[in-house]
Amino acid sequence: MIVNGRSLRPLVSAPDMMSIDIIDQRLLPHRLQLARLATAAEVFTAIRDMWLRGAPLIGAAAAFGVALAMREDSRDAALDRAVATLAEARPTAVNLAWALRRMHDRLEGLAPGLRASAAWREAEALAEEDVAINAAIGGHGLAIFRELLARKPAGQPLKVLTHCNAGWLATVDWGTATAPIYQAHAAGLPVEVWVDETRPRNQGASLTAWELAQAGVPHRVIADNAGGHLMQHGEVDVVIVGCDRVTARGDVCNKIGTYLKALAAHDNGVPFYVAMPTPTLDRSLHDGLREIPIEERSAREVTHIAGLSAQGDVVEVRLTPEASGAANPAFDVTPARLVTALITEHGVVPATAEGIARLPQATAP
């Protein structure tokens, strides 16, 4: 993607294989600042504390984390330790486990002396595959968008609602849910995006809105409460979201609040698509509601919020009474019955056990 006129990715690996540069997403949309991560411990902190987030980007960053660990110590115990530690950074995103397993599988059979450079190459390959996956998702989603547009009166824009940030910033490039939006915009199709602000961390208001503004895609931020009303009044043609984990029968774990939008889409006959790179598929799980562990994050994400003051400083303020506690489940599960289809890099499949069984296994080395 182009940011301030130059090409940028949210994760850029250094040519000397000693570090990666990432966009510190905690500072967006108010400040664009890169952070250099040179050790596995720094990568762990960056994932845990959400300097970067988004299931695909977490997976790629963790792969580089293993590679950086191998530069320090490439013995078997160190490899096992790096993989085990990085896996703890975020509990929900299956890409993290997938990327670490792939790194482990690739490296365990190699002599320790060969591991550091092989790990780096594998992490780079994984990152490039993510870009290719998202570009393919964009193509398949674009075909759906074209079809939906064809049903509207000529000249009217396609109104897309998205939740959270399954955008360029959540991946190595393109985004998942945003890939069809960017491809449609690039193809000159009229698209307008409703951006759920996505409380409590406001990834929509701060990240998706920022991305879309950089790309010049028309969009408006809305409170998470507003989407149902907009759908009732014909203001949403299609919902598209990303995912953190999808089960073998098509239940979708994604950012908290996704389920409410899926219910509203279902109630109003609005198609509800999930952009799903196959590494996000977890074939070991079936009933998403019962089987997917949901991360409970700090109450402070609900009780406090940061923003830009009139003086231009990023200031954190408290929103709730001092005496009031808060709860903060970070994800929810949308049952497969509410999902119109999954848009994968291999094409569009129904969110059913049969549809998912048709997909090839995600590539292993």
Place this chain on the structure above:
Amino acid sequence: MIVNGRSLRPLVSAPDMMSIDIIDQRLLPHRLQLARLATAAEVFTAIRDMWLRGAPLIGAAAAFGVALAMREDSRDAALDRAVATLAEARPTAVNLAWALRRMHDRLEGLAPGLRASAAWREAEALAEEDVAINAAIGGHGLAIFRELLARKPAGQPLKVLTHCNAGWLATVDWGTATAPIYQAHAAGLPVEVWVDETRPRNQGASLTAWELAQAGVPHRVIADNAGGHLMQHGEVDVVIVGCDRVTARGDVCNKIGTYLKALAAHDNGVPFYVAMPTPTLDRSLHDGLREIPIEERSAREVTHIAGLSAQGDVVEVRLTPEASGAANPAFDVTPARLVTALITEHGVVPATAEGIARLPQATAP
């Protein structure tokens, strides 16, 4: 209600009939400050700019606004003007129109010289009736809560979810949706409340949470996105909300986002109750989705937010990129099919044309 150990209401009329004192709700939960309103123009501003809000409280304040107008000029034209002007302060709440019509009906037949004191007495009567209505709603709701509690294992609390502030601060006393909660708490029943923060104006996080904390009712604030997930996991026994307008067939207009919670309650078999004082009923409307005008408020309510800084100042910060716009519909309509029942001062009735037809007309003078 008791605040900081003393009895208080969000609207207190002065014994000299020259002014009303209201809690300036814009400063809560961080500061409790009263504002004195001595003219109809000041009442208009206070309603429009949401120093006070909540359909019943708006109705009572507008009635006092008419009374204050009559002190300045009690001729027919002035009465008509006061009623017409105050009606414009907020477009959605039907209580506002109801209270103004009631004041007009009461005063138009009187000689101008008698109007000022008669208006004051009528406004006070209307305010006291609101208290009685809410106490009665509390009693009927309490019976439902007792029944729901009886179905739970002994000792387990009843988990109630509410949206926005249909509380003590939205009425002259008790609140509507909160009245059963306060009565249950006073009766020693174990109740725990999930408080939707209610973006974009955060009436839940700032007003409902503050009220419940003052009253010592256990509660936790949650992002508006979280309620569906909590219902999926059995963490919500009942939803109860207020309303700004209800149609003759039971469609419920309430704070934006209510519809999404009703969908989730329906999907999970959680009872969804609407606390409805009969003055909030608009028998002239049927299809709420098509007929109720929805107030579109300033985009700034979405793009900016105020909170308490670490230094103890109330600071407004920007949440979104400068280049991003926002949309801000303030209410939505929950179709009657999603409402378990309406809890009114006359008892509990189904949200159907038949159920509503059984209710007596709201009192007129």
